[in-house]
Amino acid sequence: MPAVPGAATDIVIVGGGVIGASIAYHLTARGARDVLVLERDTLGSGSTSKNAGGIRQQFSTEINVRLSQLSVPRYERFAEEFGIDIQFQQVGYLFLITEEKDVAPFQRSLALWERLGVPARRVERDEIRAIFPELVVDDVIFGTFCRRDGHADPTSIINGFATRARAAGARFREHAEVTGVDVEGGRVTAVRARDERIPCGTVIDAAGAWAPKLAAMAGVDVPIRPLRRQIFVTDGAPGLDHPIPLTIEFASTLYMHRESGGILMGMADPSDAPAYRETLNWDFLAAVVERAIARLPLLERTSVRSGWAGLYEDTPDKHPILGPADAVEGFIVAAGFSGHGLMHAPAAGQLVAELVCGATPSLDISPLRLARFREGGAITEHNVI
Ligand SMILES: Cc1cc2nc3c(=O)[nH]c(=O)nc-3n(C[C@H](O)[C@H](O)[C@H](O)COP(=O)(O)OP(=O)(O)OC[C@H]3O[C@@H](n4cnc5c(N)ncnc54)[C@H](O)[C@@H]3O)c2cc1C
Known part of the structure; x- marks a missing residue:
C-alpha cells in the first residue's frame, strides 16, 4: 500500500522514553518549534517505566561524571523548573x-x-x-x-519533560511505530510511521534498547x-x-x-x-x-x-552514544545509556538540543561519538552493575 504523505516536520524524535522527552523539552526550550516525538506504544512504556530511579555521580570516567554533574543539579531544582515533585530523595x-x-x-x-x-x-x-x-x-x-546521590520517581521525571515540551509546541504521538527511514543522497528525508510518510530534515534515534533496529532502517550500525x-x-x-x-x-x-x-x-x-x-x-x-x-x-x-x-x-564501553551518524546526514543517535539513562537524561537532552540547534555543546561530547567503536580507544566505564 503506498504511504500517505504526512505534514513535513523539521525534527522527528523516535522513542518516547525519558531521553526522547528530555530532548524534545530542551529543543523547544531553545526555540525549536517543529518537533515531533513518535512512540510506538505509550510514553515511558520502554525501559523508562522499568527502572529503579537511581541518580548518582560515582562513575569511573570523566565523561560519565560530567554527564551526572550536569544532571544532578537539574534534578535538585526539578520542581522549580517543571512544577513537578519527582521525590528526589538524596539519601546517598x-x-x-x-x-x-x-x-x-x-x-x-x-x-x-x-x-x-x-x-x-x-x-x-x-x-x-x-x-x-x-x-x-x-x-x-x-x-x-x-x-548528594539518591533516587527519584521516573514517571514524574518523564511527565515533567513531556508536559513542558508539549506546552512549548512539541507534538507527541503514541502508538506510532516508525517502520522505515528514507535516506536519499546520503541524507535523511523522511520517516515512515504506520502508513504515513513524514518528510523531515533530522531524525533523532532515542529508541533505547531498540535503537539499533531504527538505525538499521537508515543503514546505520549502532552497537547496542x-x-x-x-x-x-x-x-x-x-x-x-x-x-x-x-x-x-x-x-x-x-x-x-x-x-x-x-x-x-x-x-x-x-x-x-x-x-x-x-x-x-x-x-x-x-x-x-x-x-x-x-x-x-x-x-x-x-x-x-x-x-x-x-x-x-x-554499549561495548558502557557509555551512551550521542551525536550524528557520520554516514547519514541528519541522523542523530541518542541511545545506549547502558543502564544510566534516567540519571543522565537532563544532560543528554541539553547536549543533543545544543548540537541539533547548531550551538557548541556545553560539554565536549566527542568521547561519545558513534565512530569511537570503529576508531578504537574507547574507555570503558567500570562502575556499572
Ligand atoms: C531494571 C532496570 C533498572 C534501571 N535502573 C536505572 C537507574 O536506577 N537509574 C538510571 O539512570 N537508569 C536505570 N535504568 C536504565 C534506564 O531505564 C534507561 O537507561 C532509560 O530508560 C533509557 O531511556 P530511553 O528513553 O533511551 O529508552 P526507553 O525508555 O526504552 O525509550 C525508548 C522508547 O522507544 C520506543 N521505540 C522503540 N522503537 C520504536 C520505533 N520503531 N518507533 C517508535 N518508537 C519506538 C520504545 O517503545 C520506548 O518507549 C534501568 C533499567 C532497567 C531495565
Missing part, C-alpha cells in the same frame, strides 16, 4: 567493595571524584555501620559514599545490545525505620533502596544472554533473596510482593 549512594580486584579501580575513581569536585568519599566499615547499621559489613574492604534486568520489591521492612542509602554490593551487582515502605532489590543475572526478553524470571528470585538476606538479614522477616523486568541498552 553507598558502594560496597568486597573483592580485591575492585579496590584499585575504586581508588582511581576516588581520585577522579576529588579532581572533579564530586562530594563522594571513601568510608570504612565503622562509618558504613553508622550510615546503615543493619548491613552486614564483615567482608567489606571499604565503601564509597556520596550523600538489549540486556534483561530484573527488580523485586518486598512488603514492609520491619525494623528498618530510618532512611537508607541506595546500596550496591558491587561484586554481585545486588542493589537496594526503599520503595513504598518496602525494599526494591535488583541484581544482574549473569546467565542472561542479550535478547529482547522482558518477562520476569521468578526462578531468579531465590538467588537475589539469598544475596539480599546475607547483606541485610532483617529482610528475612518480609516477603517479595512484586517484580518486573526491563532492558538495559548496553
Whole structure:
C-alpha cells in the first residue's frame, strides 16, 4: 500500500522514553518549534517505566561524571523548573567493595571524584555501620559514599519533560511505530510511521534498547545490545525505620533502596544472554533473596510482593552514544545509556538540543561519538552493575 504523505516536520524524535522527552523539552526550550516525538506504544512504556530511579555521580570516567554533574543539579531544582515533585530523595549512594580486584579501580575513581569536585568519599566499615547499621559489613574492604546521590520517581521525571515540551509546541504521538527511514543522497528525508510518510530534515534515534533496529532502517550500525534486568520489591521492612542509602554490593551487582515502605532489590543475572526478553524470571528470585538476606538479614522477616523486568541498552564501553551518524546526514543517535539513562537524561537532552540547534555543546561530547567503536580507544566505564 503506498504511504500517505504526512505534514513535513523539521525534527522527528523516535522513542518516547525519558531521553526522547528530555530532548524534545530542551529543543523547544531553545526555540525549536517543529518537533515531533513518535512512540510506538505509550510514553515511558520502554525501559523508562522499568527502572529503579537511581541518580548518582560515582562513575569511573570523566565523561560519565560530567554527564551526572550536569544532571544532578537539574534534578535538585526539578520542581522549580517543571512544577513537578519527582521525590528526589538524596539519601546517598553507598558502594560496597568486597573483592580485591575492585579496590584499585575504586581508588582511581576516588581520585577522579576529588579532581572533579564530586562530594563522594571513601568510608570504612565503622562509618558504613553508622550510615546503615543493619548491613552486614564483615567482608567489606571499604565503601564509597556520596550523600548528594539518591533516587527519584521516573514517571514524574518523564511527565515533567513531556508536559513542558508539549506546552512549548512539541507534538507527541503514541502508538506510532516508525517502520522505515528514507535516506536519499546520503541524507535523511523522511520517516515512515504506520502508513504515513513524514518528510523531515533530522531524525533523532532515542529508541533505547531498540535503537539499533531504527538505525538499521537508515543503514546505520549502532552497537547496542538489549540486556534483561530484573527488580523485586518486598512488603514492609520491619525494623528498618530510618532512611537508607541506595546500596550496591558491587561484586554481585545486588542493589537496594526503599520503595513504598518496602525494599526494591535488583541484581544482574549473569546467565542472561542479550535478547529482547522482558518477562520476569521468578526462578531468579531465590538467588537475589539469598544475596539480599546475607547483606541485610532483617529482610528475612518480609516477603517479595512484586517484580518486573526491563532492558538495559548496553554499549561495548558502557557509555551512551550521542551525536550524528557520520554516514547519514541528519541522523542523530541518542541511545545506549547502558543502564544510566534516567540519571543522565537532563544532560543528554541539553547536549543533543545544543548540537541539533547548531550551538557548541556545553560539554565536549566527542568521547561519545558513534565512530569511537570503529576508531578504537574507547574507555570503558567500570562502575556499572
Ligand atoms: C531494571 C532496570 C533498572 C534501571 N535502573 C536505572 C537507574 O536506577 N537509574 C538510571 O539512570 N537508569 C536505570 N535504568 C536504565 C534506564 O531505564 C534507561 O537507561 C532509560 O530508560 C533509557 O531511556 P530511553 O528513553 O533511551 O529508552 P526507553 O525508555 O526504552 O525509550 C525508548 C522508547 O522507544 C520506543 N521505540 C522503540 N522503537 C520504536 C520505533 N520503531 N518507533 C517508535 N518508537 C519506538 C520504545 O517503545 C520506548 O518507549 C534501568 C533499567 C532497567 C531495565
